[in-house]
Amino acid sequence: MTLFSERGYSATRIADICEQAGVAKGLYYWYFPTKHDLFVELVRTMRRRLRQAQAAGMDPNADPLTRMRQGAEASVRFIAENASYFSFVEVERAETEMSGLLREGSDVYLRDVLALVDEAQQDGLVPDTDPTLVAIGVVGAVSSFTNAWRNGRTTVSADELASFVGDWVTNAVGGQTVNGMAAP
Numbered sequence: 001m002t003l004f005s006e007r008g009y010s011a012t013r014i015a016d017i018c019e020q021a022g023v024a025k026g027l028y029y030w031y032f033p034t035k036h037d038l039f040v041e042l043v044r045t046m047r048r049r050l051r052q053a054q055a056a057g058m059d060p061n062a063d064p065l066t067r068m069r070q071g072a073e074a075s076v077r078f079i080a081e082n083a084s085y086f087s088f089v090e091v092e093r094a095e096t097e098m099s100g101l102l103r104e105g106s107d108v109y110l111r112d113v114l115a116l117v118d119e120a121q122q123d124g125l126v127p128d129t130d131p132t133l134v135a136i137g138v139v140g141a142v143s144s145f146t147n148a149w150r151n152g153r154t155t156v157s158a159d160e161l162a163s164f165v166g167d168w169v170t171n172a173v174g175g176q177t178v179n180g181m182a183a184p
Contacts, residue, residue, distance in 0.1 A: 001042055005084040009039060009092055040101060046085055047105045053078040054112070064120035065174050068113065072142050072169045073162040075109075079146040080158035087150055106139065113138045117173070126173055138169050 003012045003020055014035055018028050032038040057074025058067045079086050092098045114135040120126040126134065145165050148154055154161065 001046075001085055001088075004039070004042070004092075005088040008088070009035075009098070036097070039098070043089070043101055043105065046082065047108065049082075050075065050078050050105075051108070051112075063125060064116045064123060065125040065170060068116045068120065068138060068173060069166040069170045071112070071116070072138060073166040075142045076146055076162040076165050077158055079142070080149065080161065083150045086146065090147065110135055110139050120173070127175070134173055137172060141165060141168055141172070 003016055007016075012035070014025065014028060017035075017038065018025050021028075028038075032041065054071045054074045057077075058070040060067075062070065089102055093102050114131055117126060117131040117134045117138075121128055121131060142165060145161060145168075149156070149158070149161050156164070
């Protein structure tokens with residue numbers, strides 16, 4: 001992950017990976033037939049770790065709007081703790097070969113948030129509007145705010161950012177509607 005983050009996928013050679021990891025090429029190839037296979041494993045591992053952080057940050061007994069907030073806050077903290085990885089992923093997302101794999105993670109998160117939005121709407125905690133648009137807004141808020149933080153557009157701490165994003169999500173999603181659309 002360090003080499004990919006520092007150099008990019010294309011510029012990172014398998015020889016560099018083996019040297020950094022302190023393993024022989026034969027051992028590397030035993031586990032990963034190609035560099036792409038290593039990249040796939042890295043992305044899936046990080047996705048699993050993010051989902052674990054989200055689950056750990058959410059109180060299963062809380063209402064769905066609170067869990068949505070807690071999940072967003074946990075996501076912000078995780079992304080901040082792994083900023084170099086997410087900066088790297090942002091660059092690699094433009095590569096056609098990588099875009100499908102990286103989109104899988106976004107789609108999983110979107111489905112998770114969508115389920116919470118549906119549940120919150122059934123409980124009357126979220127206005128009855130297009131749940132997909134609401135879920136896209138939550139995912140977009142986490143992505144945009146963490147991107148701005150990684151790029152130095154704000155100097156708040158990761159915890160302050162997580163709290164802000166949590167407030168933003170709660171206010172935007174649980175707010176009133178304007179012409180049938182959730183209002184911030």
